[in-house]
Amino acid sequence: MAVCVTVAKSGSSYVLALDGNLSNVPIQLPDAGAIPSGCPYALMTAAEWQAYKSLYNNVTAPFDYAQGAAIFGFFLTNTLLCWWVAKNAGLLMDLVRRAASTVRR
Numbered sequence: 001m002a003v004c005v006t007v008a009k010s011g012s013s014y015v016l017a018l019d020g021n022l023s024n025v026p027i028q029l030p031d032a033g034a035i036p037s038g039c040p041y042a043l044m045t046a047a048e049w050q051a052y053k054s055l056y057n058n059v060t061a062p063f064d065y066a067q068g069a070a071i072f073g074f075f076l077t078n079t080l081l082c083w084w085v086a087k088n089a090g091l092l093m094d095l096v097r098r099a100a101s102t103v104r105r
Helices: 046-059 065-104
Strands: 003-010 013-018 021-027 041-043
């Protein structure tokens, strides 16, 4: 099981804390004085790392540009089609409104 590693301030420097116990491992924070909250780091065994790495590699496949282009084209076409239908519906409603106003006169 991975051990939660947090950052704690020890004197004038920052150190890693393993499950709340301060260690002698100094750490350089990218943002001066900004201590990350929660559990920003995890200490894993080699077997846990291999399991995590294989799970991550199975989930993330390389980006398929042909499929991405097809999805983009689908949504662009739907957007333009909805705009065209709404525009023509507005024109038809305007035509009916004008026809109704000429009949009343």
